[in-house]
Amino acid sequence: MKKQNSITKLVNTNGLQNVGYLAVAKTRAKVLKAFAYVVPIRRPMLFVGETSCDELCDMAINEGSTNIFIVTDAVLNKLGIPAKVTDYLDKKNISYTVYDGITPDPTFKVVEEGLRKSIDAKCDSIIAIGGGSVIDAAKMIAMSQGNNCKPKQLIGILKARKPSVPLYCVPTTAGTGSEATLGAVVSDDKTHQKALSIDPRMVPLAAAIDPVIMxxxxxxxxxxxxxxxxxxALEAWMSVNASVETDYYAASAAKAVMQYLPLVYKDGGNLKAREEMGIAAHYGGIAFNKxxxxxxxxxxxxLGxxxxxxxxxANAIVLPYILDVNRKASQKRLAELARKTGMVQAGQASSSDSDITDHLIAQVRDLIATLNIEPTVKGMKTSDFDSMAKAAAKEVSDTYAVPMYMPASGIKDILTKIKQASDERADKDKSSDKVA
Ligand SMILES: [Fe+2]
Structure with missing residues (x-):
């Protein structure tokens, strides 16, 4: 059932083998793999389509919800997005309280405020309506309420003792896949560094993918x-901890993005493409969960x-650099993905893994360019790079099972390349301003 990925290697830009670093990282990857396969991770019930919000509400009511806390943000509330849920709850005579205080990259203060409101309103379940920030905040509120604890006490792995308050999600963006995952990210109020809470009990009970809302x-x-x-999809696919199961979801998500993202970018009203992207986001979440x-x-x-x-x-800016770094270690796997998903040029199916991988990476770069994503960052400071690189290296060695490990110096090189590209772009813009 399980599939071994390509051999884990260490890239050290100084040419030195950092054996201790590699051993610790590999051991952590094995522990994470054991965690993913030993601890059961449920999947949310998935409703898809224009009536999916009704079906989600019906499920909540059938499960015993009588007073629902609706978590969203002020922009979505102003646009009337929660009405699709609240109108249905009105029809069913179910009480609810709408809380729209969630901000992008929510901090502990934001989550604590939401928790207080939910407890004050004596709500017995939560429906999150929003993007990844709203859903992550709702997960933390639901877990803290269920465990009668402060959100900070949930940071880390398996910190909860009791189940979460029943949580249902209506994602309004096709991105994070947070409605499918066992983690939530909260930012520190002062430093804005992200803290992660991981617990299988955090996985929502159900999600509604409604293309009209998106x-x-x-x-x-x-x-x-x-x-x-x-x-x-790509990081889950390249992971040393990938399996037949995660491969299925990662490949489905990657294929859908390559096919439908350009369409929905061009025509936001393309409901078929919206729906497929919503499902892809959910599948991506399932893939990287394990x-x-x-x-x-x-x-x-x-960068965030x-x-x-x-x-x-930020992912779009970094992704091409990491595909280049991983190219050798992941070549076989990336070629396999391209063949599996039809991301090969006509008549190229029998070409070498190397050629097919080059073509796949080129397609990813083309997609990012088609979406007019400028691969630059304003205000990068070389003096930040040491601490940024150390933090990123720590995140990888603590949390991920990558096909090739880099020391902090390798990450610093990538940051330097992003800065160079950004500086060159700024110079170009300045000179074209002068000409104009
Ligand atoms: Fe992400």
Missing amino acids: KGMPAHITADTGIDVLTH AGLGYVHAIAHQ AYYSIPHGR
């Missing part, structure tokens, strides 16, 4: 979140913390 998403957010899905992520996410988290780059966009 159709209002602006094109640039559709693009950024869509590349987040692709990154989940297989984990990698350097793209580790570095992207630093230091320069406030949105998560999906």
Whole structure:
């Protein structure tokens, strides 16, 4: 059933073999693999389509919900997005309280406020309506309420003792796949560094993928979140902890993104493409729940913390660099993915793994360019790179099972390349301003 991935290697840009670092990272990867296969991780019930919110509410009511806490953000609330759920609850005479205080990259303060409101309203279940930030905050509120504890006490792995308050999710973006995953991210109020809570009991009971709710998403957010899905799929696929099961979901998600993301970026009202992207995001979440992520996410988290780059966009900036770094170690696997998903050029199926992998990486770069994602970051400072690289290396060795390990110096090289590209772009913009 389980499939062994390509051989784990260590890249050290100084040419030195860091045996201790590699041994610790590999041991952690094995522990994570054991965790993923020993601890059962349930999958949420999935409702898809224009009536999926009704079906989700029916399930909540049938499971005993009588007073529901609806977690969302102010923008979505102003746009009237929660009405699709609240109108149905009104029809069914179910009480609810709408809380729209969740902000992007929610901090502990934000989550604590939501928790207080949910307890004050004596709610017995939660419906999250929003993107990854809203869903992560709702997970933390539901777990803290269920365990009668502070959100900070849940940071780490398996910190909860009791189940979460029943949680249902309506994702409004096709990106994080948070409605399928066992983790939630909360930012520190001062440093904005992310803290992670992991517990299988955090997986929501159900999710509704409603393409009508997603159709209002602006094109640039559709693009950024869509590349987040692709990154989940590719990192889960390249993970040493990948299995037949995670491969199925990762390949399905990658294939859907390559096919539908350009369509939905061009025409936000394409409901078929919206729905397929929503399912892809969910599948990406299932894949990385067990297989984990990698350097793209580790570095992207630093770009988010230091320069406030949105998560999906940060992934889009970093992804091509990591595909290049992993190219040798993951060549066989990436060629397998391309053959499996039809991401090969006409008549190329029998070509070498090397050629097919080159073509797949080129397609990913082309997709990012088609989505007009500028691969640059404003305000990068070389003096930040040491601490950013150390934090990213730690995230990988603590959390992920990557096909090739890099020391912090390798990560610093990638940050330097991103800065160089960003500086060159800024110079170009300045000179074209002068000409104009
Ligand atoms: Fe992500």
